[in-house]
Amino acid sequence: MKRMPNELDGAVVVDFPLRGERWVAVNTPGDRIPSHGTDMLGQRFAYDLLMVDARHGLRYHPGGIVRRGDVFAAFAHLAPGSVAVAPGQAVRNGDMLGRVGHTGNSTAPHLHFQLMDSPDPMRSRGLPCAFRTYDVLRDSHWERVENGIPRKVDRIRYLGVDV
Numbered sequence: 001m002k003r004m005p006n007e008l009d010g011a012v013v014v015d016f017p018l019r020g021e022r023w024v025a026v027n028t029p030g031d032r033i034p035s036h037g038t039d040m041l042g043q044r045f046a047y048d049l050l051m052v053d054a055r056h057g058l059r060y061h062p063g064g065i066v067r068r069g070d071v072f073a074a075f076a077h078l079a080p081g082s083v084a085v086a087p088g089q090a091v092r093n094g095d096m097l098g099r100v101g102h103t104g105n106s107t108a109p110h111l112h113f114q115l116m117d118s119p120d121p122m123r124s125r126g127l128p129c130a131f132r133t134y135d136v137l138r139d140s141h142w143e144r145v146e147n148g149i150p151r152k153v154d155r156i157r158y159l160g161v162d163v
Contacts (some may be wrong), residue, residue: 008045011128013147015093017113018049018100019136022142026050026110029128030151035114042074044126046114051100052155066091071127072119076112077103095159134158144145 008029027048029035034044066073066085079101085091096140102109130149135142137155150156 008128008130008149011130011147011149012115013130014073014115016120016131016134016158017073017075017154018111019158019160020051021132021137021155022052023049023156023158024052024059024152025150025154025156026152028150028152029152030149031136034126041121041124042116042118042124042126043114045128046112046126047150048110048112049128049156050108050110066097070117072124074112074114074116074121077101077106079103079109093135131158 006159025047027035027046029045029047035046036043036048039043050117066075075097077100078098080103082099082101084096084098091097100109100111113129115127115129117127118124130147131145132147134150135157136144136145136147137157142157
């Protein structure tokens, strides 16, 4: 088994931020750090999660900041008008925060997700993040991954915390 780079050891473990299947991490610290080519705006360990269709390759499917302790999560590119929470509102695992959108510096609908040490992206440092559980499609079968960091080649499924 390939060992993760030392920089990802001790990653903060959170639930996968999306539901459904055929998600791909097109930018991920599992392949490159900094994942977006920069440390600016707390993006060192950020993910871009994109839904793809069932065809081979990466064919696109047509289809704010929540705090926990000293860790802040940023969700970018949400569809306008879809944000379902208010500033300061407490949320729990599984609560819908909004819908994946196609806003800002974006070539297709996707979710930009990152953890930071501050709510101010101009001053924050990115924090390494792993996902508690998710499934990866391998040889036409879904395999469970725990405390994992997806790579670009992984097709991801996450059905929720109760599954």
